[in-house]
Amino acid sequence: MTLPAKSAELIERRSRFLGPNVSTFYDEPVHFVKGEDVWLWDADGRKYLDCYNNVPHVGHCNPRVVEAICRQASTLNTHTRYLHDGILDYVEKLTATMDASLDTAILTCTGSEANDIALRMAEGMTGKRGIIATDATYHGNTALVSQLSQSNVPTVGFGLDHYFRFVKAPDSYRNPDPDGTRFAEAVAEQIAEHEKAGTGFAALIVCPYFLNEGFPDHPDGWLKPVAEVVRKAGGLLICDEVQSGFGRTGTHMWAHQKMGVVPDIMTMGKPMANGHPVGGVATRSEILATFRKGYRYFNTFGGNPVSCAAAMAVLQEIEDRDLVTNARTVGTHARTRLNKLQQKYDFIGDVRGSGLIFGAEMVLDRTSKEPASEFTDRVINAMRHRGIIHSKLGRHKNTLKIRPPMPFSVENADLLFDTLDGVLAETPLIS
Numbered sequence: 001m002t003l004p005a006k007s008a009e010l011i012e013r014r015s016r017f018l019g020p021n022v023s024t025f026y027d028e029p030v031h032f033v034k035g036e037d038v039w040l041w042d043a044d045g046r047k048y049l050d051c052y053n054n055v056p057h058v059g060h061c062n063p064r065v066v067e068a069i070c071r072q073a074s075t076l077n078t079h080t081r082y083l084h085d086g087i088l089d090y091v092e093k094l095t096a097t098m099d100a101s102l103d104t105a106i107l108t109c110t111g112s113e114a115n116d117i118a119l120r121m122a123e124g125m126t127g128k129r130g131i132i133a134t135d136a137t138y139h140g141n142t143a144l145v146s147q148l149s150q151s152n153v154p155t156v157g158f159g160l161d162h163y164f165r166f167v168k169a170p171d172s173y174r175n176p177d178p179d180g181t182r183f184a185e186a187v188a189e190q191i192a193e194h195e196k197a198g199t200g201f202a203a204l205i206v207c208p209y210f211l212n213e214g215f216p217d218h219p220d221g222w223l224k225p226v227a228e229v230v231r232k233a234g235g236l237l238i239c240d241e242v243q244s245g246f247g248r249t250g251t252h253m254w255a256h257q258k259m260g261v262v263p264d265i266m267t268m269g270k271p272m273a274n275g276h277p278v279g280g281v282a283t284r285s286e287i288l289a290t291f292r293k294g295y296r297y298f299n300t301f302g303g304n305p306v307s308c309a310a311a312m313a314v315l316q317e318i319e320d321r322d323l324v325t326n327a328r329t330v331g332t333h334a335r336t337r338l339n340k341l342q343q344k345y346d347f348i349g350d351v352r353g354s355g356l357i358f359g360a361e362m363v364l365d366r367t368s369k370e371p372a373s374e375f376t377d378r379v380i381n382a383m384r385h386r387g388i389i390h391s392k393l394g395r396h397k398n399t400l401k402i403r404p405p406m407p408f409s410v411e412n413a414d415l416l417f418d419t420l421d422g423v424l425a426e427t428p429l430i431s
């Protein structure tokens, strides 16, 4: 592997100034210098199709978002203790996309902060601290929410781990649970364990589309049984829509709507302001009021006028360009193309997804379903060399993760799958 001189220099400086273990994607990390819509350019002027990034939700350097940021930044930017229309207009428009019960919000700068607040809201409402999550998820990096990442258990974190219990992440391919009742039973068992341990049960936190877990194929309404179990036990349901929200699944604005439930608390982030750092927590007014009584929350940057202008422009773009319908149409086409590839290649064990989150699970053998994790890695690196950016995820890191910006078109999908077909044909299953 010979890296371009500039990339090698940047890697050396990253390790010198940012410390060890700062991850990069790919065997040969890419140095992007420009983005536009679904396209990225590297330092050598090479163009890539972005099939991975959900943060530039309405397209890289979206002109409407850029204009909104520039306009507001050149007018006024302050913290949130002065009166300003921007945050109110935004929260009013945002909560109008949700169930009427979710009528208030706090704006943050990251998804991690939003989840941290959500857990503390649950503690405030229930007087308990026991949290349940899946064992293959990620909800962020604060001392509290980092305890939820079983794949990377922190050795530092103030000893909060006894408040967290885990259930096996759903897996529609290897261990189907078609109506969600087994997942609900597993959560009920962990609620009982929390009660027995004396922590009590405060909340279940899940991504309603289980994106980090590998987006198992679940029918609409799948979360209903578990929501019932949670409520019966007096706990709250927290839906982390950091990845699944803002129309990503192509059928609804929020994935919990697809899964047939209304959460008590919902958290948001990543795509919310197209790369400008904005996150949020939406909830019922009594939950927010209880939280604010127990904790006088203030966030210097969360909900500042520039962030709100950027976030508002994203909502307007989704609406005016009907990007949720686009996600559905292009996602349906993508799955058809993936299904055709599955007929051609035995190592594609399963095809999954909804809207503009889709992918395929790679296996060494369709009967044993043994994960082809190392093969998946080689495919992703080969795709990068052919100008297509995507990644992998799931417990075995053998599921192609394709999650492009929302303006992704049928033509873009065809370029992706024509290239993938060529790469799959040339990449040996065993190296």
Ligand code: PMP
Pocket (backbone or CB within 6 Å): 109, 110, 111, 112, 113, 115, 138, 139, 140, 141, 207, 212, 240, 242, 243, 269, 270, 279
């Ligand atoms: N929740 C989910 C589901 C996520 O995927 C992530 C980030 N990958 C987070 C929360 C954390 O968000 P942030 O990086 O903005 O803190």
